[in-house]
Amino acid sequence: MPKTRIALIRGDGIGPEVIDSTEEILSNLNLNLEFTHFEAGYKHMKKTGSQIEDETIEEIGRMDACLKGPTQTAFGTKTQRGVAPTIREKLDLYANLRPIKSRKGVKCLFPDTDLFIVRENTEGLYKGLEFKSGETAFGVRVITKSGSERIARFAFNLARKEKRRKVTAVHKANVLKETCGLFLNTCRRVAEEYPEIKFQDAIVDATALKLITKPEEFDVILTTNLFGDILSDECAGLIGGLGMTPSANIGDRTALFEPVHGSAPDIAGKKIANPSATILSSVLMLEYLGEIKSAKKLETALNQVLAEGRTVTPDIGGNAKTHEFTKAVLEKLHP
Ligand code: NAI
Numbered sequence: 388m389p390k391t392r393i394a395l396i397r398g399d400g401i402g403p404e405v406i407d408s409t410e411e412i413l414s415n416l417n418l419n420l421e422f423t424h425f426e427a428g429y430k431h432m433k434k435t436g437s438q439i440e441d442e443t444i445e446e447i448g449r450m451d452a453c454l455k456g457p458t459q460t461a462f463g464t465k466t467q468r469g470v471a472p473t474i475r476e477k478l479d480l481y482a483n484l485r486p487i488k489s490r491k492g493v494k495c496l497f498p499d500t501d502l503f504i505v506r507e508n509t510e511g512l513y514k515g516l517e518f519k520s521g522e523t524a525f526g527v528r529v530i531t532k533s534g535s536e537r538i539a540r541f542a543f544n545l546a547r548k549e550k551r552r553k554v555t556a557v558h559k560a561n562v563l564k565e566t567c568g569l570f571l572n573t574c575r576r577v578a579e580e581y582p583e584i585k586f587q588d589a590i591v592d593a594t595a596l597k598l599i600t601k602p603e604e605f606d607v608i609l610t611t612n613l614f615g616d617i618l619s620d621e622c623a624g625l626i627g628g629l630g631m632t633p634s635a636n637i638g639d640r641t642a643l644f645e646p647v648h649g650s651a652p653d654i655a656g657k658k659i660a661n662p663s664a665t666i667l668s669s670v671l672m673l674e675y676l677g678e679i680k681s682a683k684k685l686e687t688a689l690n691q692v693l694a695e696g697r698t699v700t701p702d703i704g705g706n707a708k709t710h711e712f713t714k715a716v717l718e719k720l721h722p
Contacts, residue, residue: 390421391676394446394453396470399428400650401660402456408662408713409454409669415717416681418673423450427470428458429650439470444477448641452672455645456665459652468515471636471645475508480636480643481534482541483508484671485619487602492694493627493703500625502605503549505542506615508636510534511566513612530566530611535573541637542609543581549607553585554578557594557610557618570611595621623647630661630702633668635675642675644668658708661700663689666716688719 395410397403413420425447427439438458447453453474460469474480483506489495516527539556546554556574560567571588578586589597591614597604598621610618623632629648636643646664654660666689673682692698698715699705707715 388419390419391452392450393420393422393672394450395422395424396427396453396455396458397424398456398470398650399430399459400457400652400655402428402458402650404655404658404660404709405646405662405665406454406456408709409665411713412666412685412716412720413669415720416673416685418678418681427455429461430459438468439473441477444474447474447643448478450641452641452676453643454665454669454672455643457646457648457650459650471643472513472515474643475636478638478641478643479509480638480641481507481509482538482635482637483615483619484545484635484637485622485632485647486667486671487619487622487626487632489626490631490690490693492696492699493631495627496599496625497602500602500622502602502608502622503545503551504608504610504615504619504622505538505545506619507534507538507611509612511612513616528563528566530570532569532573535570536577539574539577539609540580542607543577543584546584546607547581551584551606553587553606554581555594555605555608556586556588557591557608557614558588559591559614560588561590567611574609591618594618598622598625619647627703629664630700631663631667633664633666633671635668635671637675642672644672644675658710659701660709661702662709662712663693663703684720685716688716691719692716 397406425443432438458470485504487502489498489500510529512528514529542554558567558571560571623629632647634647670682670686692715698707
């Protein structure tokens with residue numbers, strides 16, 4: 388049987404710690420996976436002058452999937468674009484999926500939170516079309532009918548697959564009449580193809596408030612790039628923080644999976660990084676690859692470790708090191 392080829396990017400800061408943990412766990416699932424490591428990120432740029440080379444992205448694009456650790460990004464106009472946005476754009480990974488699910492044992496605002504954020508990943512204000520004229524800076528927001536259509540379809544197909552009752556399109560069409568207007572009208576049209584799923588729309592600022600007062604009102608949130616980026620970090624706060632939140636970037640040919648958190652320079656090297664978000668990203672990867680049973684088994688093992696609370700990292704109230712957490716998950720997988 389041909390091997391399933393997985394690209395791994397360890398990244399910067401705590402990236403190597405959480406990726407090594409997850410690679411060890413995946414290697415113990417008795418799956419036919421073959422891992423290839425690729426270098427990218429800030430450390431790589433210091434050595435080579437580039438955060439990620441075009442050839443690396445092309446090679447990742449030929450793999451079955453990629454699991455990426457966080458990479459450090461420099462701020463400022465003279466700096467290169469980050470690794471994740473570059474890969475997303477070059478491989479056209481247009482759907483960013485973030486499941487927001489509370490887990491027993493992890494302190495969170497609402498214990499029964501269970502929703503998805505589907506964010507358009509290639510358009511909007513993150514297109515990078517910015518320029519300056521004198522003392523004024525401009526940013527161009529790009530929304531297309533085809534881009535809105537495919538992300539809306541992704542969200543409704545997800546709702547159908549996950550047996551969810553409702554999709555909420557989040558926008559600011561009352562102010563951004565052209566861009567959000569096109570997005571919203573396209574979502575409305577796609578919704579007609581899915582009569583069994585309820586469709587509603589909501590303004591982004593009201594949604595930000597409702598997420599921390601009545602998150603149960605949401606099931607699948609469908610939104611544009613910038614709004615999705617902000618709302619999904621807000622949602623990470625609902626379920627125990629950035630250490631707990633996985634993500635997937637999915638295109639028509641391949642997909643990239645990564646924790647939502649960054650390189651956490653404040654704890655890098657201390658060996659206390661929580662690998663949960665990366666392990667959960669690998670669960671999404673296994674589901675994408677059709678390894679549903681292994682995905683379920685891994686998520687259950689992780690949930691057990693979290694629920695027991697004996698071997699968890701400091702960010703979620705324990706005092707375990709990353710390798711001890713990893714060992715605890717492995718013990719649940721192979722008792
Ligand atoms: P961050 O997510 O790295 O850290 C925020 C806070 O959360 C810190 O206190 C950190 O210790 C904690 N934290 C994050 N992940 C954790 C984990 N797994 N376990 C325990 N604690 C964790 O955000 P920050 O500090 O704003 O960004 C640091 C760098 O990461 C920046 O260069 C930023 O651009 C980059 N970044 C990269 C991302 C990516 O590669 N996808 C995503 C977000 C940020």
